[in-house]
Amino acid sequence: MSDVAPFTPAVRLSHLGDDVKTRIFEAALRVLADVGASVQHDEAVRLLQKAGCSLDSDGLVRVPRPAVERALSSAPNAFTLYDRDGAAAMELGGHNVYFGTGSDLMWQYDPHTGEHRPSRLDDIARVARVCEALPNMDFVMSGAYPTELDPRGVYAVTFLTMMRNCTKPLVIVAESEIDLGVIIDVAADVRGGRDQLRERPYFLAYVEPVSPLSHPAESVAKLLLCADAGVPVAYVPAPLLGATSPVSSAGHVVQGMAECLLGLVLHQHRAPGAPFMFGVNQGTLDMVSGQPSYAAVEGFMNYLTVVEMAKWLGLPNWGISGCTDSQAIDAQLGLEVGELTLLSMLLGSNLNHDVGFMGFGLTGALEEIVITDEFVSMNKKLLSGIPVQDEDLAVNVIAEVGPKGHYLRHPHTRRYLRKGPGQWRPRLLNRDNRDRWVECGGLDLREKARRKVQAILESEGPPTLDPVLLALAEERVAALKASPKVGSPS
């Protein structure tokens, strides 16, 4: 069962003044109203026109300020995701911080052999199992793309696999509104109906427009379907700094916001008050290697700004954590994962995906998920703040011990440790002296993480799904695969 108490950092990072945030927002409004965007979906264009936007002779849609303001005022500033059993699990909004994996990695470091090999369906099951067991992973994204399967209906199969292997809320990717429709049907079966699903959403859909300023038919269709079904949706562009967005940090954010906010206008016009998640992915094209970095410091800078803008607009935000550009489970991984995780937490970024991502969003490793979990745990302590009641200031305790004494046996020490804030215990990080460490095998973090992964995989999985539901879900997915509407030849 999911942990309901949300984590909200007491120590926070914010670096932009109101004046700066106003300028960024105004600039995004200018892009929306003056530059416009390409919206490749007729019904969506008509809806946008009804919302006060214009379709101009150059074929671009332009969005005026009042339309954006109306959408901002109807959009909820928080919404809840529920777990498989229907219990509230994530209250997305404010400074609540949650973590989970990313989707679709096409390579994996095999957890048993360490071999770098193409991802498979059983990797998705393992990702879900590992997340289920980790207290600081709050939601699950596929973490892998099943390369051995026929691509037809693959995201519905993925959804089913996640659902079977964990009870935590899911974040999903779909190819089009067709497979998304099936995923919604399955989730509604789990809940006992469409209305129940609307009331207690089981998953959030991750939908992306194409930077710069292009809203393809499939993306828009998925967005509208989510609005209609009351399924929470993150409509989040991924502009790559200097390739599909201006190279300047502020320019990246301005364009990304304009792309996301167009989605908001459309979504809120279709279903005012429906749950919508704001965000701009922080990608950076490395201008020498040509790789899309997930951990470039410039990307981190954009991230800081985007999350602050989300808070300022009063929208729940989509964030990123637990990923690295490293190709190995090494110190670079630790460093990048640690920094990004801490940033997300300091910012109060709401839903942080991509835990377990390595090598530019192409490779996954379960060890990285376990390591990130440890970092999150540690930083939850760090950012919980320092209590300063008399008991904490402890003047009388200092007086009692006096010069040259010690606190090891003072009742205050024990009370604090047992009944008070205690002391954070690492599960993976070393706290052993050299002899003992050597005695225990001289394991480094990578090996300890690997063993923890093994232990989780060997332990009992989550409660199984009702067989009737499962059969129904499998039927729906089979029908999807057979449908002439789902594309690609095999």
Add this chain to the structure above:
Amino acid sequence: MSTTRHAIIEEIIEAVVEGEPEPVIAGVRRALEAGVDPETVLNDGLTAAMTSVGDMLDRGEVFIPDVLWSAEAMQEGLALLLPHLSEGASRSAGTVVLGTVQGDVHDIGKNFVGLMLSGAGFEVVDLGHDVTAEAFVEAVAEHGAGLLGMSAMLTTTMPVMSRTLQLLEARSLRSGVRVLVGGAPVTQSYADKIGADGWAIDATKAVAVAKELV
């Protein structure tokens, strides 16, 4: 053992683990009243409890101060039990003179070792820190200590240990006392080199080594 007796022992164990002296005392008293063999109370109750606390520390389930409190609670129970134990069992584990060597102010580890030793039934005479070789030797003579424990945390202060050993020899006290050394820079090979009798890497091991030596 009857279930009630068994239950009393369980209560004692729990109270020691919890580090609560009153329930330990109450438990020992009830055990004696119920006619449980004092040796059983000691071995299956108090000592077993401390072993389990040590294991818990090993697994990171309790904190060091918890162990110290358990040791303290155990001592309270033991005090009550002592008069009922046979001659052999009732002896205190022995007297230890303990201190941090001259020139060294590090005393956290030494304090911890001291607390654990007294938890294990040793009589600890703590000389504090910055203790000269002479002061160590005098205290050993004065208290008739069977054990001398020295802590040094600096490479620069380690030689004081060796000097103390030489002085013990010079005063013909060396054969009557087992010498235990420790501290971050100290190793088994250093202990061997200077002719100490034992070395331990941490407080739990220190207790085990001390028990072996006496």
Add this chain to the structure above:
Amino acid sequence: MSLFEDLKLNVEQGKKEAVLALVAQALDQGHSAQQILQQGLIAAMDIVGAKMEQEEMFIPEVLRAAKTMEAGLEILKPLLGVGDMQVSGKVVMGTVKGDLHDIGKNLVAMLLSSAGFEVIDLGINVAPAVFAQKAEETGADFLGMSALLTTTMPMMAATIEELEKAGLRGRVRVLIGGAPVTQAYADQIGADGYASDAGAAIKVAKELGALVA
């Protein structure tokens, strides 16, 4: 510095005005267009390519150098004979059906054209039949396909089939790339070449071109 050294340096640094002036000067001095192309412009891009591979240049600088090289080539074109023109080949390029990723494809297209290929970019979401039709229409020597999604990779195989059906497979060399694509996959579907980045893409295209010629 010799005239050609100067020319190469200015191409590398993307100084268009200087390159135009130096090309004109070289012609004035009686160098042939063919010689200026080979020893000046193309030689410069070889250096740029090498520097890119050594990670010594930013991608936008590479692209600017390429643009500058093309500007110089514009002056030379009317003066080059059909044989001299030595365009490395005609490439029809696009991202496969169902796939909207185009950053990598654009990069490859730009660098191919700077390496002397004539590139016809069909954009994104290109159906197999469209690839085949355009390859036929333009008389392309190469077909370059990009796919960034595992789901859309099969479109590459479908396109090769389409080429075969249209009887074009013998004439058109097929080059593929994108994050999920590997040499093994290229072999499996019978593509002629694969490259993992833009620099390698040009090398492979040139090698295949040489094989054809």
